[in-house]
Amino acid sequence: MSHVVSRLPVIVGFGGVNAAGRSSGHHGYRRMVLESLDAQERQDTLAALAVMMGLVSTDGDGYRDAEGTCYSLDEIEQHFAGQVRDGTLVRRIERTFFDVDAAHWQKSVNLQGADDQALSFEMAERDLPEPVPADWQLEPLGERRVKVTLVQGLEAKVDSYRDIPAKSAGQLPRGFDPGAHYNSRFHPRALQLAVVGASDAIQSMGIAWQQVADAIEPDQVGVYASSVMSQLDENGLGGLLQSRLKGGRVSAKQCPLGLNTMPADFINAYLIGSVGHTSALTGACASFLYNLRAAVEDIASGKVRLAVVGNAEAPITQEIIDGYATMGALASEDKLKKLDDTEQVDWRRSSRPFGDNCGFTIAEASQYVVLMDDALAVELGADIHGAVSDVFINADGFKKSISAPGAGNYITMAKAVAAARAIVGEESVRTRSMVQAHGSSTPQNRVTESEILDQVARTFGIEQWPVSAVKAFVGHSLSAASGEQLVASLGVFKYGIIPGVKTIDRVADDVLGERLHIPLKDLERRNDPLDVVFLNSKGFGGNNATASVLAPHVVERMLAKRYGEQVIGAYRERRESVRAQAAAYDKAASRGEFRVLYHFGENLIDERQIEMDGQGVRLPGYRQPINLAFTNRFADMT
Structure with a gap:
């Protein structure tokens, strides 16, 4: 059998929002490693967050507060750094959601x-x-x-x-309202997050969507997005289920907008106008990787050439917190007091992956990435932030408890490392790789995941394998959690700083870490950059997934081998203007100008103008036709 050459799914855009801030431009990542940044990067990060939180505004020429007082970058840090730090990352649930004490x-x-x-x-x-x-x-x-x-x-x-015992969550930066940035009337919060996050990712490419759409056939776009908990607030299924008990009426929007497919549907219908492939996969806490795998396989096989992938989750509601708390899964006030032998809980440290912990901390987030096949990225001059070479998903087999871990994650981790070894080589895997752990902050996870990672490290000859866990900073956003791991990994590739698990004083005694390096402070790898990062996720029900993400310098080396230096040289020239456009968007967004894509009732397809023949379908408003010249893929059987 001849060797089949796969198209490489490269990451050309990423965006979203979580407790650390805006994802595009690495802003959320930089909030996690704030103390390890140089002065300019630290001040830029603080200023962008201060604008996002409404503490100051800017027109690009200095910063002003509500009273008109002007501030320089130095003064922003002096006057607002405390408020920015207090109003980001995991913290006590704020009253904009509900009063956790009443x-x-x-x-x-x-x-x-x-x-x-x-x-x-x-x-x-x-x-x-x-x-x-x-x-x-x-x-x-x-x-x-x-x-x-x-x-x-x-x-x-x-x-x-x-009183609600679990009083902390990973919340969006204080003062930031996603629905205020577009016409979001009656939209559930998770849907608002999906619109804002996907728009951020698309615009972060630095290439206008129309230019991308003109370069490919209309059905060569794929959107892979969902919300695992559906939309359970008042404007979604939560309001639908509560209406009769509250003596109210169901609205015409609560049922349809509450579906967990709505993030994909809205991206198609109101952001990019796609007539291509659409998918809304869910796999509990591994849902992002489920969607990512579908996109990666479709790009590698040539079924689609561009994919928008992501998840949005808004689970900070009393009902969802009650549900997870009743399972004993959340870090509660009493358990944290007992753990720390104190009456004063530090809610900032409620999420403690691989440390002495007592449960996870729920969070809201929206994380999206844009993937292209390598040929399209080279053609358009897209800026490549990395590539997803493989995503593996395996179940646990027979289980005694649906929530208990099992064998599946051993399989996914081993396959991901083996697949990466086949691409980058044994030396890269042994000395220039790391793990973004699931790190949920439960006593069971810290033991079972460390056992898996340690055994895989032993199998592949890895010593002192760096392990990070972003849930320490932003909590557990359920379906979007692995999206947060991926975005943080892109930051590690860019800045060479691995976020330490800074919410723990020491690694717990029952963590099996003989071959693992779980840093408590940020770990610098600027002089020894990573080649590959493994994203690991362990979801309820046996939904295990692990992805291999290649660093941009590895991808560029692979592209040079496939296309030759002359083609890659021309690509690099085209990339300069793309990077300039991406920087312009980042600058505008840092000023609070998110320019959210939302086209309600615009550019509708006049179905009377659709033309088709035996070779293709032409749609009004789309440059290229949809190809109908299919070949028999089962030719050897017919």
């Missing part, structure tokens, strides 16, 4: 009349229940009011407020 619920009570008398009260006729219960005795009072008498008393629900 969260609303309804208490069931049994009301009886005083002194063994019947219970009676007055009410308006229009407020009577339908139908009136058989044991209600009604006496008209005039003016459309009635007296109600109940011999047996009344079962009722009354507003109450109680």
Whole structure:
């Protein structure tokens, strides 16, 4: 059988937003390693976050607060660094969500009349229940009011407020409202995050979407996006399910907008106008890697040439937190107090991967990447931030508990390392690779994941394997979690700094780390850059996934071998203007000008103008036709 040459899926854009800030331009990554940056990078990061949080504004010529006071970059750091630090990363849940000390619920009570008398009260006729219960005795009072008498008393629900034990979360930077940047009326928060995150990724390319669309056939675009928890706030399925119990009405938008496919649907319909492939895969906490694998395989096989991949999650609701807390999965106030032997909890350190911990910290986030096949990237001069060579997914086999870890992650990690070894060589894997661990901050995860990583390291001759865990900074965003790992890895490639697990004082005694290096401070690799990063995810139900991500210098070396230095030299020249456009977008976004892509009711396809023949389909508004000249891929069987 002849060797089949695969197209390499390269990363040409990335964006989103999480507790660390905006992803494009490496801003969120730089927040994680803030203390390891030089002065200029640190001040630029703080200033962009200060603008994003509404602490200051800028027109590109200095910064001003709400009272008109002007600040230089140095003064921004002096006056606002504390507020930026306090208002980002994992922290106590803020009242814009709900009051964790007095969260609303309804208490069931049994009301009886005083002194063994019947219970009676007055009410308006229009407020009577339908139908009136058989044991209600009604006496008209005039003016459309009635007296109600109940011999047996009344079962009722009354507003109450109680403490929520899990009081921290990875929240968007304080003051940043994603829905304020486009016409987001009635959109659930996770859908708002999807629109803002995908728009950020697309614009970060530095290539106008229309230029990309003109270069490929309309059906050679793929969108792979979802939300694993659906949209469970008031504007989505949460409001749908609560409406009858609250005495309200279901809206026409809550059901459709609540579906977990909506992120993909909105990107297609309102951001890029795609008629290509669409997919919304979910695999619990590994959902991003599920979507990434589908995109990588479709690009490698030539089914699509460009893919928008990502997930958005907004799980900071009382109901979702109640659900995970009841499972015992979240870090609670009492458990943290006991762990630290203190009455004052440091919520900033509630997420503690591989340390002495007691549960994960939930988070909201939106992370998207844009992939192209290598030929399209070279043709357009796209700036390549890395490449995803493989994503492996394996289940656990028979399980005693659906939430318990199992054998599948041993398989995915071993296959990912072996596949990378086949591409970059044994030496690169042994000495120039690292792991972005799932690192959920549960006692079970710290043991089981470390055992897997240590055994894989032993198998492949790796010693002191660097292991990072971004959940220490941003919490666990469920479906988007591996997107946060990927974006952080691109930052590591760019700056050579591996984020340390800075929320722990030491690695826990039961972590098997003989061959692992879990740094507690940022680890610099500027002089010894990494060639490959492995993203690892362990999801409920046995949804294990591991991806291999190649560094941009490795990708460029591979492209030079495939295309030759002359072609790559011309590519580098085209790339300069693309980088300039990407920098211009980053500068505008750092000034608060996100320019979110959202085209509602625009550029609709007039179906009467669709033309087709046996060779292709032509759509109005699209430069290239859709090819219908198929060949028989089962020719050896027919």
